[in-house]
Amino acid sequence: MRILGPDIELTATDLSWFLGCRHRTALDLAVAHGQRQAPTWVDPVMVVLQQRGLDHERSYADALRAQGLVVVDIAEQRGEDAVARTLEAMRAGAGAILQPALRSGHWFGRPDVFRRVGAPSALGDWSYQVVDTKLAKETRGGTVLQLALYSDLLGAAQGVHPEQFHVVTPDPEAPVQTFRVRDYAAYFRFVRARLEVTARQDPGAVAAANYPEPVPHCDVCRWWTTCEKQRRADDHLCLVAGISRLQSRELAAAGTTTLAQLGTLPLPLPFTPRRGSPGTFTRVREQARIQLAGRTQGIPVHEMLPITADQGLARLPAPSPGDMFLDIEGDPFVGSGGREYLFGILSAGGSRASWAYSDAEERAAFEAVVDGILASWAAHPGMHVYHYAPYEPATFKRLMGRHATREAEVDRMLRAGLFVDLYAVVKQSLRASVESYSIKKLEPFYGFTRAVPLTDAGTNLRVMERALELHAPDAITEDVRAAVEGYNRDDCLSARHLRDWLEKLRAGIETGGAQVPRPVPKDGAAPEKVDERAARAAALA
Numbered sequence: 001m002r003i004l005g006p007d008i009e010l011t012a013t014d015l016s017w018f019l020g021c022r023h024r025t026a027l028d029l030a031v032a033h034g035q036r037q038a039p040t041w042v043d044p045v046m047v048v049l050q051q052r053g054l055d056h057e058r059s060y061a062d063a064l065r066a067q068g069l070v071v072v073d074i075a076e077q078r079g080e081d082a083v084a085r086t087l088e089a090m091r092a093g094a095g096a097i098l099q100p101a102l103r104s105g106h107w108f109g110r111p112d113v114f115r116r117v118g119a120p121s122a123l124g125d126w127s128y129q130v131v132d133t134k135l136a137k138e139t140r141g142g143t144v145l146q147l148a149l150y151s152d153l154l155g156a157a158q159g160v161h162p163e164q165f166h167v168v169t170p171d172p173e174a175p176v177q178t179f180r181v182r183d184y185a186a187y188f189r190f191v192r193a194r195l196e197v198t199a200r201q202d203p204g205a206v207a208a209a210n211y212p213e214p215v216p217h218c219d220v221c222r223w224w225t226t227c228e229k230q231r232r233a234d235d236h237l238c239l240v241a242g243i244s245r246l247q248s249r250e251l252a253a254a255g256t257t258t259l260a261q262l263g264t265l266p267l268p269l270p271f272t273p274r275r276g277s278p279g280t281f282t283r284v285r286e287q288a289r290i291q292l293a294g295r296t297q298g299i300p301v302h303e304m305l306p307i308t309a310d311q312g313l314a315r316l317p318a319p320s321p322g323d324m325f326l327d328i329e330g331d332p333f334v335g336s337g338g339r340e341y342l343f344g345i346l347s348a349g350g351s352r353a354s355w356a357y358s359d360a361e362e363r364a365a366f367e368a369v370v371d372g373i374l375a376s377w378a379a380h381p382g383m384h385v386y387h388y389a390p391y392e393p394a395t396f397k398r399l400m401g402r403h404a405t406r407e408a409e410v411d412r413m414l415r416a417g418l419f420v421d422l423y424a425v426v427k428q429s430l431r432a433s434v435e436s437y438s439i440k441k442l443e444p445f446y447g448f449t450r451a452v453p454l455t456d457a458g459t460n461l462r463v464m465e466r467a468l469e470l471h472a473p474d475a476i477t478e479d480v481r482a483a484v485e486g487y488n489r490d491d492c493l494s495a496r497h498l499r500d501w502l503e504k505l506r507a508g509i510e511t512g513g514a515q516v517p518r519p520v521p522k523d524g525a526a527p528e529k530v531d532e533r534a535a536r537a538a539a540l541a
Helices: 012-020 022-032 044-066 079-092 141-158 181-199 203-209 216-220 224-234 245-253 259-263 278-297 359-379 391-402 407-415 422-429 439-446 454-469 478-511 528-540
Strands: 002-004 007-011 071-073 096-098 102-104 107-109 113-117 127-133 164-168 176-180 302-304 324-331 339-347 350-355 385-387 419-421 430-432
Touching: 007 012, 007 181, 012 022, 012 141, 012 181, 012 216, 022 181, 022 203, 044 071, 044 096, 044 113, 044 127, 071 079, 079 096, 079 102, 079 141, 102 141, 107 141, 127 141, 141 164, 141 181, 176 181, 216 224, 245 278, 259 278, 278 430, 324 359, 324 391, 324 454, 324 478, 339 359, 339 454, 339 478, 350 359, 350 478, 359 391, 359 407, 385 391, 385 478, 391 407, 391 419, 419 422, 422 430, 422 439, 422 478, 439 478, 454 478
Parallel strands: 007 107, 071 096, 127 164, 324 385, 385 419
Antiparallel strands: 002 007, 096 113, 102 107, 113 127, 164 176, 302 430, 324 339, 339 350
16 A cells, blocks of 8 residues: 555555454555554564465466466566566466566556466457465455455456456365356455545544454554554453453443443443343453452452353362373464474473474374373373363364374263363353453462563464474574473463362362362263274274
8 A cells, every 4th residue: 555646556455454454454544645654563473474475376386387388477577567567478478477467547466376268358369367376275355355356457457357266275185266256246346445435535534433453363463562552541342351342332332432431330231232142241341340350459350150060160170190281382384284393291290292393293292192191091090181272182183183093092082071171160160350361361360480481482482383384493493492392381380270279269169168069070981883883994994
């Protein structure tokens, strides 16, 4: 987005960002008008993704050349030179054009590839269609809008609109996804028109009309610190843990716009929400109240929720000497299926870390962890594996399928309820003065101090994952590895301290005269039909 004379130049990226967050559009518009200075924040994760995207694009270009196509690469050209070179290559009938550039009105686009097809156009007996290379296996709305814009620019240049556009993904089973342009044309025209209207408005007015509420785009936005400061200065409702945008808007419509106002709202609620059940609004009001109490008192504040069968503290099994605390570090962007690169286990015998940089090492580490759990289970039938949030058991299920190993063992562990999710226990048993129920936010309640500061851990985790994603294990120094391993160990230790704190809360409730049942133990034995099927499958294998 930039000012060109009396008009403003818009790009496919602007269109995608407008879909993700209109407040960002307002801030970028202010930069284009010289009213703001753009931040210089660089996301290391985005740097890695950009490099991997370039590698993926080059791989596709090599595949085109291997098919004998005449490939014209104009990546080095800029601005109007790139547009002129693109039109020249199109008229010459090149088999593929890498990094083409086109302009129409105040729109400028630069897709990855134009590929020649046999449909006639103003160019001759051929025309072109847009091909984009993307790392994601699923094509999202922002990508569709970008490709629709490229197709529109291409149609204006060649005198006929392309029938399709294509996305090349890393998926080995279905690498090319094809879409009909007409299926998305109306949606594209609608969003494009909205952006064009917005771009003609005053940036301040656009920003005021679109508050910077947290959205998924925040994870990759250069303005996220700016927006975070504004939310805190405004004491915005989005600071309430677990509140939804629908609830925020309903509350704002009823005159409640800050966390402090929500925390002091009388009960029963003085209004009836138009959307959403009153009970959910009561819950977020209570969450705001406890957060306000923590803010006012300057100390962590929590309160217990009513005891419910099979919920909260009633999900805690009796502690056992064989209990284990599990935490896995993974990176979904390594290769085509991700990599679980560190398996951390804490038990009475100490901590153990299993590293995995390759498929073979991942399989071996997974098998070693499963076998270690089974050995502890055999020695201590009442033991359990504690973790925080569902990532660990979900990863076990994914790995047993990916590597075709330990399926029966993991199935038995799952049937026996061996995994205990402390996140579910916390959410169902208490209310705390935190903005999110991550384990890091809860650590002040049970006095846990990390050996590796989170800032150091974050830096080294990014170095580790960048090295794995770019297939550069030599970049993983001993200091980086030690910091990541220490961070993983801290997570395991924190989970153990959290479990012990929850046990103290449970004991306090029972001392007060209330009963908190324990979950009924299960042996994990499979039904007879399942055993028979497993035996047949094993014989066939």
